[in-house]
Amino acid sequence: MGKITGFLEFDRKVEEYAPADERIKNYKEFTLPMKEKELKDQGARCMDCGIPFCHSGCPLGNLIPDFNDAVYLGKWDKAAEILHSTNNFPEFTGRLCPAPCEEACVLGINEDPVTIENIEKNIVETAFKKGWVVAEPPATRTGKTVAVIGSGPAGLAAAQQLNRAGHLVTLYERDEKVGGLLRYGIPDFKMEKNIIDRRVKILEEEGIIIKTGVHVGVDVLATELQDQFDAIVLTGGATVRRGLPIEGADLKGVVQAMDFLKQNNKRVDGIKDLGEEIKATGKNVVVIGGGDTGSDCIGTSIRHGAASVSNFEILGKPPVGRPEDQPWPFWPMRLRTSSSHKEGVDRFFSISTKKFIGDKNGNLKGLITSEVEWITVPGKRPILKEISNTEKEWKCELALLAMGFTGSEMTIAEQLGLEADARTNIKASEADYKTNVPGVYVAGDQRRGQSLIVWAISEGRQAAYHVDTYLMGTSYLPLKGEGDLPRV
Numbered sequence: 001m002g003k004i005t006g007f008l009e010f011d012r013k014v015e016e017y018a019p020a021d022e023r024i025k026n027y028k029e030f031t032l033p034m035k036e037k038e039l040k041d042q043g044a045r046c047m048d049c050g051i052p053f054c055h056s057g058c059p060l061g062n063l064i065p066d067f068n069d070a071v072y073l074g075k076w077d078k079a080a081e082i083l084h085s086t087n088n089f090p091e092f093t094g095r096l097c098p099a100p101c102e103e104a105c106v107l108g109i110n111e112d113p114v115t116i117e118n119i120e121k122n123i124v125e126t127a128f129k130k131g132w133v134v135a136e137p138p139a140t141r142t143g144k145t146v147a148v149i150g151s152g153p154a155g156l157a158a159a160q161q162l163n164r165a166g167h168l169v170t171l172y173e174r175d176e177k178v179g180g181l182l183r184y185g186i187p188d189f190k191m192e193k194n195i196i197d198r199r200v201k202i203l204e205e206e207g208i209i210i211k212t213g214v215h216v217g218v219d220v221l222a223t224e225l226q227d228q229f230d231a232i233v234l235t236g237g238a239t240v241r242r243g244l245p246i247e248g249a250d251l252k253g254v255v256q257a258m259d260f261l262k263q264n265n266k267r268v269d270g271i272k273d274l275g276e277e278i279k280a281t282g283k284n285v286v287v288i289g290g291g292d293t294g295s296d297c298i299g300t301s302i303r304h305g306a307a308s309v310s311n312f313e314i315l316g317k318p319p320v321g322r323p324e325d326q327p328w329p330f331w332p333m334r335l336r337t338s339s340s341h342k343e344g345v346d347r348f349f350s351i352s353t354k355k356f357i358g359d360k361n362g363n364l365k366g367l368i369t370s371e372v373e374w375i376t377v378p379g380k381r382p383i384l385k386e387i388s389n390t391e392k393e394w395k396c397e398l399a400l401l402a403m404g405f406t407g408s409e410m411t412i413a414e415q416l417g418l419e420a421d422a423r424t425n426i427k428a429s430e431a432d433y434k435t436n437v438p439g440v441y442v443a444g445d446q447r448r449g450q451s452l453i454v455w456a457i458s459e460g461r462q463a464a465y466h467v468d469t470y471l472m473g474t475s476y477l478p479l480k481g482e483g484d485l486p487r488v
C-alpha cells in the first residue's frame with residue numbers, strides 16, 4: 001500500500017463529461033481526461049484491504065489493489081502488466097463495465113468507493129499511448145486447431161488465450177466486422193470503434209485467422225467445422241430478441257432496438273447501403289425497456305434530433321441508494337442514471353404498454369399504457385397487476401423495443417446435437433464450459449444468457465483454459481483471478 005492516509009485525504013473523482021448540449025452534436029466519446037496527479041491520488045485512495053472484496057466483485061478477478069498501488073506510485077507499465085494479466089481487453093471494461101467491483105469496494109461501506117473502472121481505463125490508454133500493448137505471438141505452435149464462432153468479447157478473449165497457448169485459431173463472424181455487440185449494439189458515444197480495431201489488429205498480428213461474413217450453420221455447416229478443427233468454442237451470444245406481442249406491434253414505427261442501434265452504428269461507420277432508414281429525427285420516441293439497450297436508444301434518438309424521448313420501464317422505480325435488503329458487498333438494484341439519461345429523457349416506471357395505435361397508412365401514431373404494481377408474496381415470484389382506470393394515450397411515431405434477449409439461436413445446436421436449457425442457452429457448466437458433445441465448448445451470453453462484457457471476457461478466458469486442457473492434457477493458461485504474471 002503506497003499511501004496509508006490516501007482515502008482520508010482525497011475525495012472520489014472520475015472523468016467529467018463534456019456538456020450535454022455539446023456532446024449530442026456528434027457520436028464521439030465525451031469524457032474529459034484527468035491529470036496524472038489526480039489519477040495517482042485516486043489510486044492512493046485504495047486501502048489495500050487484507051481481504052480485497054473488489055476482487056470477488058470483479059468477474060475477472062482483476063488484481064485491483066495491485067494496479068491501484070502501481071498507479072499511485074506512477075508505475076504505469078507495472079499497472080498495465082498487472083491489469084492485462086487478468087483482462088484481455090481492459091479498454092472495453094474500463095469504458096463499459098457497470099463496475100460490480102466498485103459496489104464491493106470496502107471503502108464503499110461508509111465512503112465513496114475507489115474509482116476502479118476509471119483507473120483501469122487510464123492504465124490501458126496510457127499503455128496504448130506508450131506503445132506497450134503489442135502482439136505476443138506464441139513461441140511455438142502445438143499443431144492443434146480451434147474454431148471460435150462469434151467475435152464478441154467472449155470470442156475475442158477465447159481466441160486470444162487459445163492462440164497464446166499455441167493453437168492455431170480461426171475466428172468466424174457472420175457480420176462484416178468483428179466485435180459483436182461491442183460494435184453493432186453499443187453506440188460510438190460510449191465506445192468509439194477504433195478502440196476495437198486497434199485490438200483486433202494485435203490479435204491478427206498474433207496469428208489469429210479472422211473470417212468475417214461467414215454465418216456458421218448457414219454458409220458452412222457446424223459439422224464441417226467439427227471435422228476440420230480439433231475443438232470448437234461457441235461464442236455466438238444471446239441474439240434472440242424479446243418481442244412485445246400486443247395489438248399494433250406490426251405497425252411501421254414499432255422497431256426492435258437492435259435494428260435501430262445496428263443501423264446507426266453502421267451509419268456512423270460510413271456505410272451507405274443501410275436498407276430502409278430508421279431515424280428518430282423530429283419524432284416522439286418511446287423507448288420501451290429501462291436497461292443498457294434502452295439507454296443507448298435514448299442517446300442515439302437524442303443525437304438524431306427526436307422531438308421528444310420517453311422511457312418506459314415495467315418494474316417499479318428503484319431507490320437511489322443501496323436497498324437495506326441488498327447489503328454491501330452485493331450488487332444492489334438501485335436507480336442507475338446513465339449519461340444518456342442526462343441528455344434529455346422523461347423516465348416512467350411501473351408502466352406497461354398495452355396497445356400501439358396506427359394511422360390509416362399503417363404508421364405508428366401513438367400508444368396506450370397502463371400503470372402497474374408488483375405484488376410481492378414471500379417465497380414466490382412477484383406478480384404483475386394492472387391498476388384500473390390508469391390508461392393513458394401517448395403520441396409516438398417511433399417505439400423502440402429494448403426489452404432484452406430471450407436466448408440464443410439454435411441452428412448450430414441442432415447441427416451438432418447440443419443440449420440447451422429452456423431459455424435456449426447452450427448447456428455447459430461453469431466448472432468446465434463443456435457441452436454434451438466432446439470437443440465443443442460454449443462461453444459468454446450463448447451459455448449464461450444476456451449478461452455483461454466483463455462476464456463474456458471472463459467466460460472466454462475460462463473456456464480457453466478448459467479447451468487447452470482438453471487438447472494438451474494440461475494447461476498453463478491462467479484460471480480466474482490467477483493472472484498470467486510469472487509464477488513463483
Ligand SMILES: Cc1cc2nc3c(=O)[nH]c(=O)nc-3n(C[C@H](O)[C@H](O)[C@H](O)COP(=O)(O)OP(=O)(O)OC[C@H]3O[C@@H](n4cnc5c(N)ncnc54)[C@H](O)[C@@H]3O)c2cc1C
Nearest residue numbers: 150152153154174180181216236237444445451452453456
Ligand atoms: C445495446 C446494448 C448495450 C449494452 N451495453 C453494455 C454495457 O454498457 N456494458 C456491459 O457490460 N454490457 C453491455 N451489454 C451487454 C454486452 O454487450 C453483452 O453481454 C456481450 O457483448 C456478450 O458478449 P458475447 O461475446 O457473449 O456475445 P456478442 O457480443 O453478442 O457476440 C456474439 C457474436 O457472434 C456472432 N454470431 C452469432 N451466431 C453466429 C454464427 N452462427 N456464425 C458466425 N457468427 C455468429 C454475432 O454476429 C456476434 O458478433 C449491452 C448489450 C446491448 C444489446
Ligand code: SF4
Nearest residue numbers: 058093097099101117
Ligand atoms: S472489469 Fe469491471 S468489475 Fe472488473 S475491475 Fe474492471 S470495472 Fe471492476
